[in-house]
C-alpha cells in the first residue's frame with residue numbers, strides 16, 4: 001500500500017519551471033531520500049508532498065485520498081513536516097514548542113486534553129528531550145534543538161514524516177544521532193519517512209529508496225543499493241568517485257574524488 005503518491009507534479013515560479021511532471025510513490029513504512037544538486041527542487045517537492053505548497057499542476061494522494069481535498073487539520077493528522085529551519089521564539093520552552101504539534105492537529109483555538117499531554121510526553125521521551133522539557137529551546141545546542149524539532153513533528157502522531165535536511169548545521173556525531181533516531185522511529189513505529197538529504201552517503205546509509213532529481217524531473221528512482229552508484233554521482237552531482245558495497249550491510253559507500261569541470 002502506498003502512503004504517499006505524487007502524480008505529475010509541476011511547479012512554476014513565474015516563468016521558471018522547477019518541477020516538471022514529477023511522479024513519486026512512497027510505500028508504507030519506507031524511508032525515501034530525495035537527493036540532487038542545490039536548487040534542483042527537493043525542498044519544493046517536499047513542501048508539495050506535505051501540502052505546504054500547492055503545485056501548478058498535479059496531485060498528491062495520501063492513502064488514496066487527495067491532499068487538496070483535506071482540511072489543514074486533517075492533513076496535519078496524516079503528515080508532519082519538519083522544515084529546514086524554524087524561527088526561534090525567545091524563551092519558549094521545549095514542552096511549549098512540542099505542544100505546538102498538538103495544536104497543529106487540534107487547530108490554533110483547540111483545547112488540549114489529557115491525551116494530548118500524553119502525546120507530548122511520548123514525543124519528548126522518544127526523542128530523549130524529556131530531561132530538558134522546561135529548558136528554553138534557544139539555549140539548547142544544535143543537536144538537542146534538532147531532536148526537539150523532531151519531537152514537535154512526532155507529537156502530531158502522524159504515520160508520515162517529511163524532513164527537510166534534518167542534519168544541516170550538525171557535527172558528524174549529531175548528524176548520525178539524528179538519523180539513527182529517525183531510523184529507530186521508522187522501524188519501531190512503522191513510520192513512512194521522506195527526507196531531503198544533501199549527503200549521498202547518508203542517503204545510502206539510511207534510506208530504503210533514493211530518488212534523484214535533475215532538471216526538474218526524476219532522474220533515478222529505486223532501491224538504494226541499486227540506484228546509488230558511480231554513474232549517479234557523475235550524472236546528478238557532476239562528481240567522480242568510487243561507490244562500493246559495505247560487506248556487512250550491503251549498502252553503498254561513497255568516496256568523492258573530483259569535480260567534473262563544466263558539468
Ligand SMILES: Nc1ncnc2c1ncn2[C@@H]1O[C@H](COP(=O)(O)OP(=O)(O)OP(=O)(O)O)[C@@H](O)[C@H]1O
Nearest residue numbers: 013018036037038039040041042043044045196198
Ligand atoms: N517561493 C519561491 N519563489 C520563487 N522561486 C522559488 C521559491 N521557492 C523556491 N524557488 C526556486 O526554486 C528552485 C528550487 O528550490 P528548492 O529550494 O526546492 O531547491 P533545493 O533542491 O531544495 O535546493 P537546496 O539543495 O539548495 O536546498 C530554486 O531556484 C529556488 O530559488
